[in-house]
């Protein structure tokens with residue numbers, strides 16, 4: 365079982381606090397100037413990846429001390445507990461085994477006496493056969509036409525992962541196959557997607573772990589009604605609707621035939637589920653073999669995470685860096701900046717992964733934590749983001765650690781675009797690190813034809829403090845395999861942070877209250893019923909009722 369201690373009570377934490385007082389006043393410029401080996405000491409390689417941590421506000425000793433903290437919090441034992449399938453998701457009494465979905469070894473993995481890897485392989489075979497039959501035209505719609513459109517209907521973990529991966533792997537997409545996503549309960553989402561489609565050539569994938577999520581079920585009904593408007597006969601539904609779920613009873617109630625259900629299990633968390641049947645839309649988009657490459661990339665990172673010493677362990681160091689900034693520098697946000705248009709949905713995916721997992725304020729003893737947990741995750745693709753919010757990262761008042769992610773080889777090598785993109789990728793982390801001091805700004809302004817007074821007035825506005833921490837993650841090329849490995853880094857980072865913060869990362873009770881209230885308010889909105897609310901909510905509902913008819 366997991367150790368259950370506040371990290372702040374460890375000896376390592378106290379040492380880190382003292383160490384922070386030494387590191388905090390130092391500038392990255394000085395740290396680089398004083399140690400010619402800094403890059404070598406603070407960068408790591410894994411297969412096709414380079415992780416450069418050297419532009420962070422750390423020294424090699426910081427990493428040593430952070431690793432001591434991880435050891436004191438018994439991280440290695442926790443990692444083993446997860447991989448072995450112990451029920452570390454205590455508040456839901458579940459194991460956490462998304463790693464089993466990409467475990468291609470011959471070993472058995474027993475959970476409650478049964479080998480779950482066998483079940484995993486069975487569903488993978490079912491997915492493969494299904495995808496192959498879609499692509500080779502064996503599976504057809506009710507009028508005998510082959511499928512051209514796949515629509516994934518899901519939300520949260522049943523949407524963000526598949527959508528992000530389909531977008532990231534667009535250059536690997538099967539010909540004549542388009543994938544669409546409906547997630548929001550706002551009817552506009554379904555309306556805008558459906559108006560582009562032809563029911564005869566469209567396959568709907570209803571993705572919901574619980575199959576009780578209101579948004580997904582109502583979008584699924586809307587899609588079925590839309591389909592039946594043209595297809596007329598209920599019997600045709602079975603040819604056009606499949607479900608991905610752990611809840612076969614609810615799926616059958618919806619009217620989807622048992623043979624059209626792709627199962628997964630309660631030991632797969634929603635936000636960790638793209639590797640399971642929830643990835644069916646990905647497999648349909650890029651072909652099953654490429655989906656398997658994605659899994660194999662994640663498996664390679666799983667092995668690294670499980671076997672590499674903590675001090676050389678990529679997800680561990682990334683997680684511990686985040687602890688360093690959150691708990692010692694008091695940073696409240698962390699930016700994810702993919703310099704790759706295909707990876708533009710990565711920040712949204714990571715928002716759910718990290719914030720739904722670690723946005724907790726109760727520790728594993730059931731007591732309020734006395735330290736910060738998950739910072740806000742946000743971000744957008746470069747270079748667009750440079751022209752919107754980078755101003756604040758460079759010259760604002762808050763310190764924002766950033767992950768800069770890019771692939772060396774473009775999947776669309778057009779003219780000089782890649783060199784242009786990458787020049788910005790390198791320039792931004794250099795600028796954030798170095799900044800521009802008084803002397804540099806003055807020398808620059810002196811070359812312009814301006815009065816001394818104008819120069820002095822302008823100078824403070826053109827200063828860049830620098831010393832802004834960034835982690836550069838570079839991969840050789842965005843392939844399914846490399847994407848799998850990258851996503852596994854962030855999954856394991858999420859896990860490690862939860863272990864250090866002594867919180868439960870795999871439940872999400874915080875989303876329940878709003879769901880409960882919405883269910884009762886929905887009844888009020890659809891009837892004359894009026895329930896008791898606070899004055900604000902009552903008046904808002906009244907205003908809505910008056911104006912919506």
Ligand code: F6P
Pocket residue numbers: 519520521522571572573574575576577580634635720872875
């Ligand atoms: O609302 C939160 C949540 O439970 C997520 O954790 C989950 O990924 C999402 O809803 C969708 O759930 P389901 O797959 O059961 O429809």
